[in-house]
Amino acid sequence: MRVAILGVGQTSYEREKGISLDELVFEATKNALEDSGLNLQEIESVVTAGSDGLDGRAISNMTVSGSCGAYLKDEVKVSDGGIYGLVLAYLRVASGLFGNSLVVSWTKSSEVSPDTVGNLSFDPLYLREAGINPITYSAIQVSLYKHITGARDEDAAKVVVKNRGNALKNPLSHLKRKPSVKEIKSSRFVSYPLREIHIPPESDGACALVISSERWLKTRKKTGQKYAWIRGIGWSLEGYYRDEKKELVKLSSLRKAAKTAYKMAGIKNPAKEIDTAEVSDITAYHEIMIYEALGFCGDSEGIELVRKGVTEIDGELPVNPSGGILSSNPIFASSLVRVAEAALQVMGKAGERQVKGVNTALAQGFTWSGTQGSCVVILDNRI
């Protein structure tokens, strides 16, 4: 059964929002309901996605049960990145079990040291005590990627300038300043080859979507609203110990997820058929790696897309017109934000950051760091 995104709700993204976790989630959920035109009584399913470790609460979906509209509803949580919440909600609705669903994800980074929780997310026997956390792990990946492809510091700088520049057009952005290339080049190395500025900020924020089946939509009065139809969706997981050299930067799970999503959407030439993409730029270099894994270019050709400006907001294939994770990073919600922003693009509701003539958009997310789990969603606005 066909499934559409009817509405999108986000909070603004900030270093520290003075509100509590449940207040934060309430805001995003309320915004999504309002955007969709549905009221809570009509909602049949709620799927939440959050990290107990980052929330500092075991079974943290209970903390936000009221604020995500789950009171006496069929709520279920995935303890994974927000885009996996969409996967589960999509399956619940596409199967016909539910007519519609909310999908809600959040993180209040300001309440914890995310790097510490990140360290705890790695293997306790072999990796945790060997200095691995999301940043050092990403840096190790990037060192090999640079070695194989010849990607330079300047290429990463261009990605940062692009995304942080796009963020100026997004009123929800956390970082609202476009740094100069010179400033990026003098940014300190946190974990070589990654400079501080190549790494996303830590943000507070929440994101929510309302989705429904085509069949359920037909039972409602026509509103003339534009929807973002889920045309393709794919997800995949690679090895826990990703220790073979080629596997470290190949992003195999992303390649598999993209292949599944493209096949379902009937996409044969992604670079031509996709009008814009929102991807998980967990570092500036990762955005370039993702271009290759998504088939926007051949292997080792990602830097060419950057150098030629193909993925700039006015380029042939704009990537992260919202500003990406490099500008706003509500960690677990960041992958759902990619879907929300891609949906706004196909609905034509992205405001100043709207890319012209978008009919088909791609959203991509990882589980968190490590990039072992990936999900790809293809949206379009054709009825």
Add this chain to the structure above:
Amino acid sequence: MSKELLFISQHWNIEFNHAAGETASVFFRAIKERKEILGRRCPACKRVLLPPRSFCERCFVDTLEWVKVGKEGTIEAFTIVYEQFRGLPKPPYAIAYVLLDGASTAMVNFLKKVDLNNLQEALERIKIGARVKVVFKRKRRGRITDFWYELLHT
């Protein structure tokens, strides 16, 4: 009334006792007792897996054979850390993926005995493809930190 927002500070202080299991126990005991690094060979794809696993996730079969791997290897990827992360060592330090001779998969650990204070100088020495040796701690506890890597040609 004051509009000051309050924050309630709390700590998680929970002890976990992770079972290493049979395979990892043999691996860590070999490091501790004999300064040996042991991998496990998959009977189907023939890869020598490090860290050792009791099964191969790709072939989905039990691995049965222990293989002693070399105490020298090649750097496949690395990072040099300059940030103080909570719970991690005092910077600077280097971490490397090293493919030990005879193994099919690389093992992560610290790369020591290189002056990291000057990054450019450090990068002259730490390179992907550089050869390293395994150095064992004198007092070993059966942990991954019982050994580290050092550059071979210095």
